[in-house]
Structures are given as C-alpha cells and as structure tokens.
Amino acid sequence: MGISNYLTGSRIRCHAIIVCDQTKAYFYDHIDQTRVDMGLADSVKAVEIVDMIEGYQGKGYNISTKEERDFVASVAETTGIMLDPIYTGKAALGMLQELHDNPHRFKGNRILFLHTGGLFGMYNGQLNTTIADREQKNIINMWTSTESTCTD
Known part of the structure; x- marks a missing residue:
C-alpha cells in the first residue's frame, strides 16, 4: 500500500x-x-x-488476550464491523492506543484504517467465551448458535 x-x-x-x-x-x-x-x-x-x-503482537500469532477479545466484541457490538482476534483486531486496538499515547505521530484529524481481511479468524471459536460472558450477549450470536435473532 x-x-x-x-x-x-x-x-x-x-x-x-x-x-x-x-x-x-x-x-x-x-x-x-x-x-x-x-x-x-x-x-x-x-x-x-x-x-x-x-x-502490538500481543502474546503471539493466534493467541489473543482478554483485552483484545473484548475489544473485538465491543467493536462488533457498537459498529457492526467484524474484526478478527488474530491480526485485524490487534492492529485496530494498536492504532487506537497509538492515537491515544502518541497523537503527534499522526497528522490531520482523519484516519483511515484498512481492514485487510482475517474474517475467517472469527470462526475458530476463540471469541465464543468472550461473547457469552458479555453483558449484552444477545446482541451478537455466533454463527454456530442455535438461537435465532431473526423474525419473520
């Protein structure tokens, strides 16, 4: 890029x-x-x-901390944007931390974050417990969930 x-x-x-x-x-x-x-x-x-x-690699490839998983779930709940916990979620969290800790690094007031993929990382089960433990767990259902939030 x-x-x-x-x-x-x-x-x-x-x-x-x-x-x-x-x-x-x-x-x-x-x-x-x-x-x-x-x-x-x-x-x-x-x-x-x-x-x-x-x-911002965290604990390593395919290993996410509770903070990283909570961040991914929070972004999904509040924006509808799905980030994976392996790469994209870590990168978005890192960008926000840099914007907070080192704002001088970025010029201007508009930031574009390119989400480059990683959607399949959403389906490895890593977020199941995070989503189940959240207070608003009815907002997001894992695709394997038997509960349906759609109505006719």
Missing part, C-alpha cells in the same frame, strides 16, 4: 501496526525489495513512505 500511495503522488503518510513476530526492519526490507522488483530502485525508500509501529 505504501508504494502505491507514493506512486499516486499522495502526501498521505501510511502507518502499519505490526502484529506478528517480525520486526519493522523485516517489513522495510520487504517493501524495498518489492520496489526493486517493480523497477523502482531509484525511487524513495520504504522508511520514507511507511511508518512501521512495533509492539
């Missing part, structure tokens, strides 16, 4: 919340190699077009 944003001439800064065990150096190298592979070796370097933010 950073490369395409740059190629359009956009001055918008891209930020990436790293939620896996890789470092920002790994991702910068990957972007720079992609740039070379595309024939853009003489253009701007990855570090100039993407701000990599580390520290």
Whole structure:
C-alpha cells in the first residue's frame, strides 16, 4: 500500500501496526525489495513512505488476550464491523492506543484504517467465551448458535 500511495503522488503518510513476530526492519526490507522488483530502485525508500509501529503482537500469532477479545466484541457490538482476534483486531486496538499515547505521530484529524481481511479468524471459536460472558450477549450470536435473532 505504501508504494502505491507514493506512486499516486499522495502526501498521505501510511502507518502499519505490526502484529506478528517480525520486526519493522523485516517489513522495510520487504517493501524495498518489492520496489526493486517493480523497477523502482531509484525511487524513495520504504522508511520514507511507511511508518512501521512495533509492539502490538500481543502474546503471539493466534493467541489473543482478554483485552483484545473484548475489544473485538465491543467493536462488533457498537459498529457492526467484524474484526478478527488474530491480526485485524490487534492492529485496530494498536492504532487506537497509538492515537491515544502518541497523537503527534499522526497528522490531520482523519484516519483511515484498512481492514485487510482475517474474517475467517472469527470462526475458530476463540471469541465464543468472550461473547457469552458479555453483558449484552444477545446482541451478537455466533454463527454456530442455535438461537435465532431473526423474525419473520
């Protein structure tokens, strides 16, 4: 995304919340190699077009904390937006924490969060207990639930 944003001439800064065990150096190298592979070796370097933010991998791949699962459930309840607990939920929570803790990092007052997938992570059962334990548990039903909230 950073490369395409740059190629359009956009001055918008891209930020990436790293939620896996890789470092920002790994991702910068990957972007720079992609740039070379595309024939853009003489253009701007990855570090100039993407701000990599580390520290939001949590306990690791496919392991979510109660806070992360509660956040995912809360977003679903209040907005209807489904985030998975493996990547996208961690990234959205990390972005909100960065907006709170480091607001100077982001310029302007409009932020676009790109939800890049992970929907299948919703169906691995990881959120079942979280949803069942929430006070408003009738708002969200797991797809495996036998209870129906639809009426004719």
